Amino acid sequence: xxQESVKSPEQIExxxxxxxxxxxxxxxxxxxxxxxxxxxxxxxxxxxxxxxxAFENAEHEKAWLITTAKNKCRDMLRFRFRxxxxxxxxxxxxxxxxxxxxxxxxxxxxxxxxxxxxxxxxVEEYRVEEIATMIQRSSSAVKMRLQKGxxxxxxxxxxxxx
Amino acid sequence: xxxxxxxxxxxxxxxxxxxxxxxxxNCQTETVRERHNxxxxxxxxxxxxxxxAALAVCFCFAxxxxxxxxxxxxxxxxxxxxxxxxxxYEQASEEIEVCVEYTQGSDVLYVSAVFLKPDxxxxxxxxxxxxxEYEILDASGKLIAKGKGTEPAVVQNGGAVMEIPVAxxxxxxxxxxxxxFTGEKKADQPLQINGFWMCEFTV
Numbered sequence: 001x002x003q004e005s006v007k008s009p010e011q012i013e014x015x016x017x018x019x020x021x022x023x024x025x026x027x028x029x030x031x032x033x034x035x036x037x038x039x040x041x042x043x044x045x046x047x048x049x050x051x052x053x054a055f056e057n058a059e060h061e062k063a064w065l066i067t068t069a070k071n072k073c074r075d076m077l078r079f080r081f082r083x084x085x086x087x088x089x090x091x092x093x094x095x096x097x098x099x100x101x102x103x104x105x106x107x108x109x110x111x112x113x114x115x116x117x118x119x120x121x122x123v124e125e126y127r128v129e130e131i132a133t134m135i136q137r138s139s140s141a142v143k144m145r146l147q148k149g150x151x152x153x154x155x156x157x158x159x160x161x162x
Numbered sequence: 163x164x165x166x167x168x169x170x171x172x173x174x175x176x177x178x179x180x181x182x183x184x185x186x187x188n189c190q191t192e193t194v195r196e197r198h199n200x201x202x203x204x205x206x207x208x209x210x211x212x213x214x215a216a217l218a219v220c221f222c223f224a225x226x227x228x229x230x231x232x233x234x235x236x237x238x239x240x241x242x243x244x245x246x247x248x249x250x251y252e253q254a255s256e257e258i259e260v261c262v263e264y265t266q267g268s269d270v271l272y273v274s275a276v277f278l279k280p281d282x283x284x285x286x287x288x289x290x291x292x293x294x295e296y297e298i299l300d301a302s303g304k305l306i307a308k309g310k311g312t313e314p315a316v317v318q319n320g321g322a323v324m325e326i327p328v329a330x331x332x333x334x335x336x337x338x339x340x341x342x343f344t345g346e347k348k349a350d351q352p353l354q355i356n357g358f359w360m361c362e363f364t365v
Contacts, residue, residue, distance in 0.1 A: 012189045016182050024177040038177065042185045049189050100171040107168065122165055123172045150165065 007049050016045055019062060022124065023069045029115045030073040032108060034090050040076060044069040066124070067134045070116065077112070106156045114149030121146055233257070234357070236284075248351055251284050254343075255357035262338055262361040269329035271363060273312075275343065280320030284355065287347050290314035291322045294342035294354060298328070301335045314346060333365050 007015075023044055027037035047068055055061040091108060095101035107115055120131045128146070132139045233256050239248040257279055263272040273293060277285035292314040298307040307330070315322035326338070343355040 009186075009190045013186045016186050016189070020182050020185070021176045024181075025172060025175045028175050029172070038181050038185070041177065041181075042188055045185055045189050094175045095171060099167065100174065103167055103171045104175075107172070118168065119172060123169045153165070153168075 012045065012049055015048060015065075019065050020045075022062070023065060025123065026066060026116070026119055027069055027073050029108070029119050030070070030112050031076060036076060040069055040072045043072045047072075063126075063130065063134060066120070070135065103157070106153060109156065110149060110152050114145055114152060117142055117145045118149045118153070234355075248354075250354040250356060251345075252356050254355045255359060257285070258343070258355070258357065258359065260340060260359040260361055262363045264328070264363045264365060269327060270325040271328045271338065272323055273326060273338070273340070273361075274321060274323045276321040277317075284345055284353055285320070287350075288317045288345040288353075289348055290316055290346045291324070291355075292344050292346075293324050293326065293340055294344045295340070296326060297339045297341075298326075298331065299337045299339065301337075306331060306336065311344075314344075317345075328365060331365050335362065335364050337362050 020041060023041045024037050027040040027044075028034065031037050031040060044065060048065060053064065055064065091104050092101045095104055107118065110118075116135065117131055120126045120134065121128070126134070128139050128142045132142045135142070137145075234251055234254040237250050237252050238246045239250055241247045257277065259276040259278055261274045261276070263274070265272075275291060280286060293312045294310060296309050296312075297305055300306050307328075309326065312324045312326060315324045338361045340359040341356065345353045345355050347353075
């Protein structure tokens with residue numbers, strides 16, 4: 001990636017509106033709070049602005065932002081010495097139906113490594129190999145996390161209903 | 163079924179427009195600040211106006227050498243008559259990594275202590291830790307504040323986060339120097355953990 005000059009205010013605004021929701025979703029899934037997720041998105045956009053790499057295409061740019069956001073969330077989790085405190089009221093504010101609320105709640109109770117791969121695979125629709133590159137793990141590790149994440153999610157949902 | 167609905171449910175998690183606009187403004191402010199600092203060879207920057215939970219500048223100190231070898235040792239404390247009245251832990255500088263985090267507009271400086279060897283004594287036994295003695299110096303080395311004893315913080319995952327009040331400190335560059343922590347375990351005498359840690363921060 002080549003360095004470019006610092007991005008213009010218009011470019012930054014365009015990037016925030018284009019990628020902001022996607023990054024916020026992933027950060028929220030990892031951190032469990034709106035405020036922390038907003039912090040993480042801001043940190044990611046500042047890094048995007050300062051690093052200003054030249055991307056091959058929009059997909060490349062999106063993947064870079066997601067990886068940076070993921071790393072930022074990891075740093076925040078490490079520094080704060082805690083598991084994310086999930087605010088159920090915030091979670092419910094996003095969901096339109098009770099079943100969506102229940103599903104989000106269940107997702108957020110999984111360990112963050114499963115949440116992230118489930119979100120990248122099922123929501124952002126990345127391939128296993130792409131996820132492996134983003135999270136710096138092998139494709140086998142990603143597949144195992146997907147499988148385990150699916151199992152845990154289904155078990156938890158079954159308990160909810162049962 | 164759940165996985166098919168997962169995408170629908172998760173895609174409803176969105177930022178507010180206010181938050182997006184705030185991020186855009188903060189990035190633009192940062193651009194101005196970076197340009198201003200470009201000629202001053204600064205390698206750190208201050209975060210702009212905070213969002214709901216503020217961003218922070220964070221500096222760390224991990225001892226005088228980046229060594230994982232344990233250099234600390236237990237030492238008996240004697241009274242004037244020579245009787246042993248307690249125990250302290252000495253030369254812990256390289257065994258605890260200290261980071262400070264200050265958020266613009268905040269009244270406190272967050273100080274995190276990470277035990278580099280959390281599975282050995284004394285660290286593995288501690289339930290809480292607090293800062294026993296600290297000093298805050300300004301850029302010229304002048305003593306601005308001094309304190310003994312912060313609120314004990316619960317040890318979790320090999321570390322703890324404590325708070326030092328800084329409401330009275332004017333904007334500027336400072337250094338926090340810590341010479342001692344107190345570690346506590348239930349039903350046991352507090353343990354003084356001595357060493358030297360130093361972190362810079364900017365108010």
